[in-house]
Amino acid sequence: xxxxxxxxxxxxxxxxxxxxxxxxxxxxxxxxxxxxxxxxxxxxxxxxxxxxxxxxxxxxxxxxxxxxxxxxxxxxxxxxxxxxxxxxxxxxxxxxxxxxxxxxxxxxxxxxxxxxxxxxxxxxxxxxxxxxxxxxxxxxxxxxxxxxxxxxxxxxxxxxxxxxxxxxxxxxxxxxxxxxxxxxxxxxxxxxxxxxxxxxxxxxxxxxxxxxxxxxxxxxxxxxxxxxxxxxxxxxxxxxxxxxxxxxxxxxxxxxxxxxxxxxxxxxxxxxxxxxxxxxxxxxxxxxxxxxxxxxxxxxxxxxxxxxxxxxxxxxxxxxxxxxxxxxxxxxxxxxxxxxxxxxxxxxxxxxxxxxxxxxxxxxxxxxxxxxxxxxxxxxxxxxxxxxxxxxxxxxxxxxxxxxxxxxxxxxxxxxxxxxxxxxxxxxxxxxxxxxxxxxxxxxxxxxxxxxxxxxxxxxxxxxxxxxxxxxxxxxxxxxxxxxxxxxxxxxxxxxxxxxxxxxxxxxxxxxxxxxxxxxxxxxxxxxxxxxxxxxxxxxxxxxxxxxxxxxxxxxxxxxxxxxxxxxxxxxxxxxxxxxxxxxxxxxxxxxxxxxxxxxxxxxxxxxxxxxxxxxxxxxxxxxxxxxxxxxxxxxxxxxxxxxxxxxxxxxxxxxxxxxxxxxxxxxxxxxxxxxxxxxxxxxxxxxxxxxxxxxxxxxxxxxxxxxxxxxxxxxxxxx
Amino acid sequence: xxxxxxxxxxxxxxxxxxxxxxxxxxxxxxxxxxxxxxxxxxxxxxxxxxxxxxxxxxxxxxxxxxxxxxxxxxxxxxxxxxxxxxxxxxxxxxxxxxxxxxxxxxxxxxxxxxxxxxxxxxxxxxxxxxxxxxxxxxxxxxxxxxxxxxxxxxxxxxxxxxxxxxxxxxxxxxxxxxxxxxxxxxxxxxxxxxxxxxxxxxxxxxxxxxxxxxxxxxxxxxxxxxxxxxxxxxxxxxxxxxxxxxxxxxxxxxxxxxxxxxxx
Numbered sequence: 001x002x003x004x005x006x007x008x009x010x011x012x013x014x015x016x017x018x019x020x021x022x023x024x025x026x027x028x029x030x031x032x033x034x035x036x037x038x039x040x041x042x043x044x045x046x047x048x049x050x051x052x053x054x055x056x057x058x059x060x061x062x063x064x065x066x067x068x069x070x071x072x073x074x075x076x077x078x079x080x081x082x083x084x085x086x087x088x089x090x091x092x093x094x095x096x097x098x099x100x101x102x103x104x105x106x107x108x109x110x111x112x113x114x115x116x117x118x119x120x121x122x123x124x125x126x127x128x129x130x131x132x133x134x135x136x137x138x139x140x141x142x143x144x145x146x147x148x149x150x151x152x153x154x155x156x157x158x159x160x161x162x163x164x165x166x167x168x169x170x171x172x173x174x175x176x177x178x179x180x181x182x183x184x185x186x187x188x189x190x191x192x193x194x195x196x197x198x199x200x201x202x203x204x205x206x207x208x209x210x211x212x213x214x215x216x217x218x219x220x221x222x223x224x225x226x227x228x229x230x231x232x233x234x235x236x237x238x239x240x241x242x243x244x245x246x247x248x249x250x251x252x253x254x255x256x257x258x259x260x261x262x263x264x265x266x267x268x269x270x271x272x273x274x275x276x277x278x279x280x281x282x283x284x285x286x287x288x289x290x291x292x293x294x295x296x297x298x299x300x301x302x303x304x305x306x307x308x309x310x311x312x313x314x315x316x317x318x319x320x321x322x323x324x325x326x327x328x329x330x331x332x333x334x335x336x337x338x339x340x341x342x343x344x345x346x347x348x349x350x351x352x353x354x355x356x357x358x359x360x361x362x363x364x365x366x367x368x369x370x371x372x373x374x375x376x377x378x379x380x381x382x383x384x385x386x387x388x389x390x391x392x393x394x395x396x397x398x399x400x401x402x403x404x405x406x407x408x409x410x411x412x413x414x415x416x417x418x419x420x421x422x423x424x425x426x427x428x429x430x431x432x433x434x435x436x437x438x439x440x441x442x443x444x445x446x447x448x449x450x451x452x453x454x455x456x457x458x459x460x461x462x463x464x465x466x467x468x469x470x471x472x473x474x475x476x477x478x479x480x481x482x483x484x485x486x487x488x489x490x491x492x493x494x495x496x497x498x499x500x501x502x503x504x505x506x507x508x509x510x511x512x513x514x515x516x517x518x519x520x521x522x523x524x525x526x527x528x529x530x531x532x533x534x535x536x537x538x539x540x541x542x543x544x545x546x547x548x549x550x551x552x553x554x555x556x557x558x559x560x561x562x563x564x565x566x567x568x569x570x571x572x573x574x575x576x577x578x579x580x581x582x583x584x585x586x587x588x589x590x591x592x593x594x595x596x597x598x599x600x601x602x603x604x605x606x607x608x609x610x611x612x613x614x615x616x617x618x619x620x621x622x623x624x625x626x627x628x629x630x631x632x633x634x635x636x637x638x639x640x641x642x643x644x645x646x647x648x649x650x651x652x653x654x655x656x657x658x659x660x661x662x663x664x665x666x667x668x669x670x671x672x673x674x675x676x677x678x679x680x681x682x683x684x685x686x687x688x689x690x691x692x693x694x695x696x697x698x699x700x701x702x703x704x705x706x707x708x709x710x711x712x713x714x715x716x717x718x719x720x
Numbered sequence: 721x722x723x724x725x726x727x728x729x730x731x732x733x734x735x736x737x738x739x740x741x742x743x744x745x746x747x748x749x750x751x752x753x754x755x756x757x758x759x760x761x762x763x764x765x766x767x768x769x770x771x772x773x774x775x776x777x778x779x780x781x782x783x784x785x786x787x788x789x790x791x792x793x794x795x796x797x798x799x800x801x802x803x804x805x806x807x808x809x810x811x812x813x814x815x816x817x818x819x820x821x822x823x824x825x826x827x828x829x830x831x832x833x834x835x836x837x838x839x840x841x842x843x844x845x846x847x848x849x850x851x852x853x854x855x856x857x858x859x860x861x862x863x864x865x866x867x868x869x870x871x872x873x874x875x876x877x878x879x880x881x882x883x884x885x886x887x888x889x890x891x892x893x894x895x896x897x898x899x900x901x902x903x904x905x906x907x908x909x910x911x912x913x914x915x916x917x918x919x920x921x922x923x924x925x926x927x928x929x930x931x932x933x934x935x936x937x938x939x940x941x942x943x944x945x946x947x948x949x950x951x952x953x954x955x956x957x958x959x960x961x962x963x964x965x966x967x968x969x970x971x972x973x974x975x976x977x978x979x980x981x982x983x984x
Contacts, residue, residue, distance in 0.1 A: 327774075
């Protein structure tokens, strides 16, 4: 470039150089004036990295894991984020350990390594993490840099995990308190042996804040797994808390809308991590108060790194994966000949089959749907089943079962449609045998807020599936109608007895005081009935022995012994054909006579919630003392019951047999009773019985009415 | 009395049945609790054991990897040590050899230094002689140069005067030539005008020639027409003569008109 060209160049770019110089000068002036203030701002600026719901999402294959394993990609992104901008603390908000396949296989060990290797200061113990087991989590946290945080999970009245920790950041002390949600369930074995309980968070927080008052802390940050409503309440009650960060079990829903950040005044905020597919960076200003500057979600991306810790972790991960593949290859079933479809519905039916329960309940997505064929190994089962709680059998009432069906939306049922079980309407007061994993049982206990007696099979869904694949392969049936054909036995006992003895001793000439007995007497009576019901979805047999016997000294006031065999065919829920055989005789032979009266009827049974009616045609025959001719007649039986209160029940029974063929007569018996239940098996009742017999041929009538007050033993049980 | 006892039994019996059946439904709690306790412990231990075993296996594998890596590194270290030893030996040998070489070189250097000192001395002496000779020559040549410069200046002045007179003469000749050239330019201009006029006349004459040619062509055409008409007339004349001859055989021969015409 000669002299002329150079001068032309400068002439052409004069303005560029001019403005550049001006800007540089301005920048220098600004920088020199503002630098002290910016430095001060940097001292108060806190940058947190936050994750939630990592779920141990490791891939199962070690091949190409740097590019394909979501957790390694997460690790790369975290490393990159730390390089981009200095991070003061990395905290996980829970549900890190479950239900990832490899994390489950390693009982959370690999996930704990992940958090430890990548400098996570703490992770909040949340509902899904509890599936790993409290004792295992406790074991994993030993000798690790990452703390497991939960103030309200207690073992024998002492916190299992660290309730809080204090972290100095930029010369200021931050206290982080962990509060777990109530969503999770403790394994029954741990509950029994370790006495694990979830303590009320209110009391716990109060105690911790009192402890923190004595320690030099600048800010208190609450890490919570609870919903917004609870977090609001905590923030409102405990003003010392500067910031609440929730995640894990907290969905961040506020009036059915997801909100990531809510400011509640005085610079205090609630933060919820709603997106599990990445990580959040939260910047805070730690000045007089702790205020939130920004909350930014960062997606993960493949960013190769050669950082030593990353390489070490990736190596350990690949060893775990190799172990998983090796153990996963362990054979469970040599050959499942044909494809067996496995899903929630079929496994629920399988549980009903194996535990002979009337209803089986499973949480939705407990089973990953799929088809099994050929060789089945351990990893197949592990992939398939996402519930490792033991299976319980327990009884709940019909009304409770209806509530469960209506209110629990994420349950899969087998054996009931919410109205009927085995083709019969669910009776509110009757108990039904339920089979479910412990997690479902715990939900029901929470729902009804009462202890439900259970029987623990100590077997898991995986055990049942393995057993089934080795043997019967019930899951391959598809049609489970046969389960409703199983016969069950039901026994209803109703015993009303009374005994009255009066001893009178008197001189020969004394007058009897008003209202007192004249002489010694002994009076006692029985009104006892037991129904033995054997039934399946089509057939029902009820065998009823009945005694009605009242005696005073040598006088018999009632002396009835009745046996009934009642059969119904469950054609429709409302109308059912029936056959009844009834034999009436006396309990005690009177004057050497034992009359015997048979009644055989065929008819239809009409059944609604409160009223049961039977209308049939048949015959009656007195076979003994004296023997009489058979005569045809029409039978009408009506039974109604209504509960005014939980303990107060009214019932009405009408039994009529009317003959207008070879013989003309009518026999009617009406019983009205009002029963007050004292406890589950005792009741006090008052009955009015009215009997009417009219021999129309001779125009002769017999009437009898009685009022009975009695203490009854009423109970029922099932043989399943 | 016997009957009464019977009846009492009858009263007691349903209660007994009820009691037995009720008892049948009550779970046998104590043994179940112990069994449950054992099973709970078993479940817990199994889980803990699984975790411990698996983690142990992984750590064992990792440990083995590290061990093999350490072994590898130890081997490399031993190899490096052996290499280092052999290199040290070689270094020592080389150092001895190089020391010997160094001593030889040093001796050589001393000898060479002595030689060079003598040579330098001699060369210094020669150099001073040469310098003296050079300064003498320079002084002499400078004198000669001054002389030559004076003679060249006088000669140049002379030549300059000769050139100036010759230039004046040549300028005069140039002005004369210019005058002649102007005259010739005027003659060329008049000749150019004549040429233009002659060209115009040539054009006119060409035009006239063209008209004459056309007239000649026209006359030629007329002549051909006349020739044609005379031939036609001759033909008619011969026909008429033939007719006349045929009608008058005795009148002798009459000359054909064509011949007559030619004779005319």
